[in-house]
Amino acid sequence: MIEVENLTKRYGPTLAVSGVSFNVQKGEILGFLGPNGAGKTTTMRVITGFLPPTEGKVRVAGYDVADEPLEAKRRTGYLPETPPIYPDMTVTEYLAFVARIKGVSHRDIKRRLDEIVEKCAVADVRYRQVGKLSKGYRQRVGLAQALIHNPDVLVLDEPTAGLDPKQIIETRDLIKGLEGQHTVILSTHILPEVSKTCHRVVVINAGQIVAVGTPDELTRRLQGFETVLVTVEGPAAAIIEKFQRVAGVNWVEPRESHEGRVTLEVHSEKEKDVRAELARATVESGWKLYELKTSGLSLEEIFLKLTTKDLSEEAAAKPEKAVN
Numbered sequence: 409m410i411e412v413e414n415l416t417k418r419y420g421p422t423l424a425v426s427g428v429s430f431n432v433q434k435g436e437i438l439g440f441l442g443p444n445g446a447g448k449t450t451t452m453r454v455i456t457g458f459l460p461p462t463e464g465k466v467r468v469a470g471y472d473v474a475d476e477p478l479e480a481k482r483r484t485g486y487l488p489e490t491p492p493i494y495p496d497m498t499v500t501e502y503l504a505f506v507a508r509i510k511g512v513s514h515r516d517i518k519r520r521l522d523e524i525v526e527k528c529a530v531a532d533v534r535y536r537q538v539g540k541l542s543k544g545y546r547q548r549v550g551l552a553q554a555l556i557h558n559p560d561v562l563v564l565d566e567p568t569a570g571l572d573p574k575q576i577i578e579t580r581d582l583i584k585g586l587e588g589q590h591t592v593i594l595s596t597h598i599l600p601e602v603s604k605t606c607h608r609v610v611v612i613n614a615g616q617i618v619a620v621g622t623p624d625e626l627t628r629r630l631q632g633f634e635t636v637l638v639t640v641e642g643p644a645a646a647i648i649e650k651f652q653r654v655a656g657v658n659w660v661e662p663r664e665s666h667e668g669r670v671t672l673e674v675h676s677e678k679e680k681d682v683r684a685e686l687a688r689a690t691v692e693s694g695w696k697l698y699e700l701k702t703s704g705l706s707l708e709e710i711f712l713k714l715t716t717k718d719l720s721e722e723a724a725a726k727p728e729k730a731v732n
């Protein structure tokens with residue numbers, strides 16, 4: 409539904425996005441994750457036709473955004489980083505205005521407005537002036553204007569930025585509810601956002617894609633080995649020695665020890681599940697098993713690994729690349 413092919417964007421000497429390619433399937437919610445300045449907004453502005461690419465192609469619903477911008481835009485809803493707001497209009501006036509621009513027919517506007525103010529939880533402020541709304545409400549009006557013409561594709565630039573925790577949950581639920589009917593790309597630098605809302609994640613750093621996959625796949629790919637956390641009551645040194653001898657175990661590391669219980673990290677070969685053997689070894693020796701679980705890298709750890717590894721190299725390479 410969204411095809412980005414070898415996209416490069418320069419702002420004068422600054423290389424903001426470099427050779428980025430990815431697709432978003434119909435009905436999919438894709439997370440576009442990256443630290444500040446990674447190129448998320450730039451990519452989204454190209455996808456929505458607000459910015460021409462320096463190189464590369466973008467197709468939305470089969471339409472090239474450069475060759476057939478009107479067709480592409482008609483099928484796209486866009487929540488920009490800072491939504492364009494007409495402060496003197498009421499919420500209803502503003503949404504009706506956007507609906508007309510987006511080609512919603514006159515007789516459908518009222519029904520569509522009623523639906524969307526409910527869906528985006530702005531019904532209670534619909535007669536208030538947009539300029540006088542709080543940041544959270546303004547953000548939701550921004551989301552409402554992106555959805556007003558019921559577009560196939562939604563491009564949401566940091567949709568939960570500036571919202572309070574309750575609003576964040578409501579907005580995530582709303583986005584989750586678009587699954588299947590709409591194709592969504594949402595940018596964020598907040599990790600829980602992608603694991604809670606997205607099927608797939610594209611991680612971008614310094615203008616380049618550094619990883620693509622489901623949150624689970626990214627965890628597995630980066631980890632390289634399996635880790636099991638075991639809590640046992642018994643003599644720590646003997647337990648470590650015993651676990652070390654279990655087939656498939658590479659090494660054992662104590663993590664903490666508390667009231668006679670010791671928690672160990674047991675690292676084993678990838679794809680090798682040693683949990684049953686660890687349980688057997690514990691029981692055989694007459695020790696008590698309190699907990700046994702696999703431990704993955706947290707998304708935070710993955711994100712840091714992906715985005716700090718290349719940053720210094722990229723920063724060093726960037727000025728040189730930019731003048732080429």
Ligand SMILES: Nc1ncnc2c1ncn2[C@@H]1O[C@H](COP(=O)(O)OP(=O)(O)OP(=O)(O)O)[C@@H](O)[C@H]1O
Binds near residue numbers: 419424446451597
């Ligand atoms: N209009 C512009 N003129 C010049 N440089 C720009 C412009 N807009 C963005 N940049 C630069 O392009 C790079 C990518 O910026 P972009 O706004 O796409 O990042 P982002 O991932 O959206 O970051 P954030 O998380 O802070 O919103 C940055 O180095 C930024 O300084």
Ligand SMILES: [Mg+2]
Binds near residue numbers: 448449450489565
């Ligand atoms: Mg941005």
